[in-house]
Amino acid sequence: MREEKNRPIGVFDSGLGGLTAVKEIGLRLPREEIVYFGDTGRVPYGTRSAQTVCRYALQDMRFLLKEADCKAVVVACGTVSANAMPLLRQSFSVPVIGVIEPAVDAAVAATKNGRIGVIATPSSIASGAYEKTLHEKNSDLQVFCAACALLVPLVENGFTDPEDPIPTLTVQRYLRPLIEADIDTLILGCTHYPLLRPIIARQLPGVTLIDTGVAAAGALGELLSSEDLHRTDTDTCKGRMRFFVSDEPTGFAQAAARFLGTEDGAFPAVERIRIEEY
Amino acid sequence: MREEKNRPIGVFDSGLGGLTAVKEIGLRLPREEIVYFGDTGRVPYGTRSAQTVCRYALQDMRFLLKEADCKAVVVACGTVSANAMPLLRQSFSVPVIGVIEPAVDAAVAATKNGRIGVIATPSSIASGAYEKTLHEKNSDLQVFCAACALLVPLVENGFTDPEDPIPTLTVQRYLRPLIEADIDTLILGCTHYPLLRPIIARQLPGVTLIDTGVAAAGALGELLSSEDLHRTDTDTCKGRMRFFVSDEPTGFAQAAARFLGTEDGAFPAVERIRIEEY
Numbered sequence: 001m002r003e004e005k006n007r008p009i010g011v012f013d014s015g016l017g018g019l020t021a022v023k024e025i026g027l028r029l030p031r032e033e034i035v036y037f038g039d040t041g042r043v044p045y046g047t048r049s050a051q052t053v054c055r056y057a058l059q060d061m062r063f064l065l066k067e068a069d070c071k072a073v074v075v076a077c078g079t080v081s082a083n084a085m086p087l088l089r090q091s092f093s094v095p096v097i098g099v100i101e102p103a104v105d106a107a108v109a110a111t112k113n114g115r116i117g118v119i120a121t122p123s124s125i126a127s128g129a130y131e132k133t134l135h136e137k138n139s140d141l142q143v144f145c146a147a148c149a150l151l152v153p154l155v156e157n158g159f160t161d162p163e164d165p166i167p168t169l170t171v172q173r174y175l176r177p178l179i180e181a182d183i184d185t186l187i188l189g190c191t192h193y194p195l196l197r198p199i200i201a202r203q204l205p206g207v208t209l210i211d212t213g214v215a216a217a218g219a220l221g222e223l224l225s226s227e228d229l230h231r232t233d234t235d236t237c238k239g240r241m242r243f244f245v246s247d248e249p250t251g252f253a254q255a256a257a258r259f260l261g262t263e264d265g266a267f268p269a270v271e272r273i274r275i276e277e278y
Numbered sequence: 279m280r281e282e283k284n285r286p287i288g289v290f291d292s293g294l295g296g297l298t299a300v301k302e303i304g305l306r307l308p309r310e311e312i313v314y315f316g317d318t319g320r321v322p323y324g325t326r327s328a329q330t331v332c333r334y335a336l337q338d339m340r341f342l343l344k345e346a347d348c349k350a351v352v353v354a355c356g357t358v359s360a361n362a363m364p365l366l367r368q369s370f371s372v373p374v375i376g377v378i379e380p381a382v383d384a385a386v387a388a389t390k391n392g393r394i395g396v397i398a399t400p401s402s403i404a405s406g407a408y409e410k411t412l413h414e415k416n417s418d419l420q421v422f423c424a425a426c427a428l429l430v431p432l433v434e435n436g437f438t439d440p441e442d443p444i445p446t447l448t449v450q451r452y453l454r455p456l457i458e459a460d461i462d463t464l465i466l467g468c469t470h471y472p473l474l475r476p477i478i479a480r481q482l483p484g485v486t487l488i489d490t491g492v493a494a495a496g497a498l499g500e501l502l503s504s505e506d507l508h509r510t511d512t513d514t515c516k517g518r519m520r521f522f523v524s525d526e527p528t529g530f531a532q533a534a535a536r537f538l539g540t541e542d543g544a545f546p547a548v549e550r551i552r553i554e555e556y
Contacts, residue, residue, distance in 0.1 A: 040326075041320070041326060041330050042319070042320050047434070047435065048318075048319060048525050049526030051526060052319050052524075052525045149435040150431060150432070150435055150437065153427075153431035154428070156325070157427040157428055159428065165443075166444065166447050166448055169443055169444050173444070246330075247326050247327050247330045248326075248327030248329065248330065276554040
């Protein structure tokens with residue numbers, strides 16, 4: 001068995017979105033090995049019930065721990081972070097980092113007028129997790145939430161061109177109440193949303209956008225430091241990334257290569273697994 | 279055990295869409311008992327691989343046969359019909375009706391200029407099933423297909439208002455090549471699409487729209503006649519509808535009541551099951 005600190009970091013999401021966190025972790029912690037699971041056979045999570053999200057999240061965690069023996073897991077999925085963190089922390093002994101707390105910390109640090117917006121999936125917003133966590137940090141904050149059911153399907157199906165009226169109109173509709181509420185900071189409460197960042201930014205000039213994947217990568221670095229879990233070996237796993245999905249790997253591999261800015265052909269093999277067996 | 283012909287009809291779909299077929303079956307065959315399964319825990323199917331669609335479809339069938347002892351099953355899902363019919367027919371002994379063959383028959387009967395359009399999910403279009411079945415009927419037909427990844431998420435999330443520019447622009451984009459191809463008949467190759475019918479019809483004046491659910495209900499009636507499987511008893515199951523889903527039932531029950539035009543409060547209980555155990 002490898003020494004504790006030389007085991008990989010696990011990252012999972014319902015689909016592609018969590019790769020925004022993987023990219024950031026790769027940049028900040030280039031020595032670490034990352035094992036990613038994208039539940040492409042059951043994406044999206046954000047329009048399902050909390051009970052189903054919890055059941056899927058337990059399987060995702062079990063896969064990462066059983067097959068990759070991860071030393072820590074980043075839940076790079078806003079919906080799981082909003083609905084399942086207490087359950088995951090109570091069910092597993094490795095440190096588990098969600099995206100909500102790091103994003104909330106960044107938003108609290110960024111806001112000047114105390115008016116913070118949150119866009120996320122219906123399931124995340126219904127959980128109340130963002131609002132609750134923001135108010136735990138500062139009960140004077142005013143929080144404005146918008147549940148955005150269509151943004152994940154738009155991203156998963158490539159509707160992200162800033163000149164395209166379809167994602168633009170959809171983003172506009174979801175953001176309208178937040179614009180009217182005069183927010184100065186917006187949490188992109190789902191790891192898919194950074195792919196719509198140019199469209200969102202154009203609707204909200206002067207508003208600080210908080211990327212949950214970036215925030216979670218920062219929190220992971222802090223955790224590895226405080227727990228003395230930074231990788232120290234020099235074996236071939238250093239900096240390696242491995243990818244697993246629950247549906248056909250080809251489409252994911254192409255999207256991931258584009259997404260992570262990997263050179264053509266340099267993208268590692270993506271393996272398919274049966275997540276319901278975990 | 280009940281007599282063969284007095285057992286229920288099974289109907290399944292990835293989500294809500296198959297209710298368009300249920301409604302039509304209820305109108306045409308009001309004595310029959312219907313047992314519906316909507317795989318709301320794993321919807322959508324149409325952006326998944328053929329292999330995953332087949333695996334899910336086998337589980338859906340096993341549930342209907344094991345728990346409801348159905349005498350026949352309507353696959354009210356274009357994606358399963360396009361990818362899994364040979365597998366399902368070979369794996370189970372009850373008659374299985376898909377939506378493709380009945381819709382193709384209706385389209386062939388309707389077209390005058392021999393130019394037929396098909397809109398369906400990416401998985402359905404990639405299977406080539408509509409094109410192949412149309413050409414088996416008449417090799418001179420010209421077939422124009424459009425894969426429409428975003429229409430199921432639009433319907434599942436309630437973006438169906440004919441005055442809404444978001445579904446209107448999306449439908450316009452998918453239909454543009456079919457309009458340019460001068461089709462006179464369009465197969466709505468997914469049971470979700472009838473909910474967008476007003477928007478689709480407005481883009482295609484004079485074009486005959488073929489509803490797969492309606493076509494499949496007609497084919498079911500013919501099958502029950504030819505196999506002498508029409509229900510003959512008068513017990514309390516007559517005309518009953520039972521609904522099962524793989525995620526939280528509440529949202530489904532509300533949508534289904536609206537969808538089927540049931541009076542308020544009259545909608546039967548929707549039960550949740552674990553489909554991956556079948």
